[in-house]
Amino acid sequence: MFKKLFIAGILVMFTLGSLSAAFASEGPSGNKRKGKYTYRKVVKACFERGAVDSATPKVSPADKKQAEWKAIFEDKNFSEFGCDQEWAGSSDKDLLDIYSYFYNFAADSPTPATCK
Numbered sequence: 001m002f003k004k005l006f007i008a009g010i011l012v013m014f015t016l017g018s019l020s021a022a023f024a025s026e027g028p029s030g031n032k033r034k035g036k037y038t039y040r041k042v043v044k045a046c047f048e049r050g051a052v053d054s055a056t057p058k059v060s061p062a063d064k065k066q067a068e069w070k071a072i073f074e075d076k077n078f079s080e081f082g083c084d085q086e087w088a089g090s091s092d093k094d095l096l097d098i099y100s101y102f103y104n105f106a107a108d109s110p111t112p113a114t115c116k
Helices: 002-024 032-049 066-075 085-090 093-104
Strands: none
Touching: 032 085, 032 093, 066 093
């Protein structure tokens, strides 16, 4: 009897865990913290090359809504950011991380970015 209850309890835990993971994975699966760092690194490289006037990013995640960031990153249309060379040289992993940063801190996210 104890074995059956124990197995049933474990099955319920796994089921609930997979359901919560499915609901939590609504946005991109990249590392948003690393995305913030990588985005700033891209802008800094662009500044050092002389393509922009400031090492401070001019585009913030809170500038757009999640759906707008999704469209930009799906189309890979980074013209708004400037720095075409740096964006072209970014790996898919880096782009996913940056996308996760922008998506998770978008204007309509639960925690929009408050500063640049």
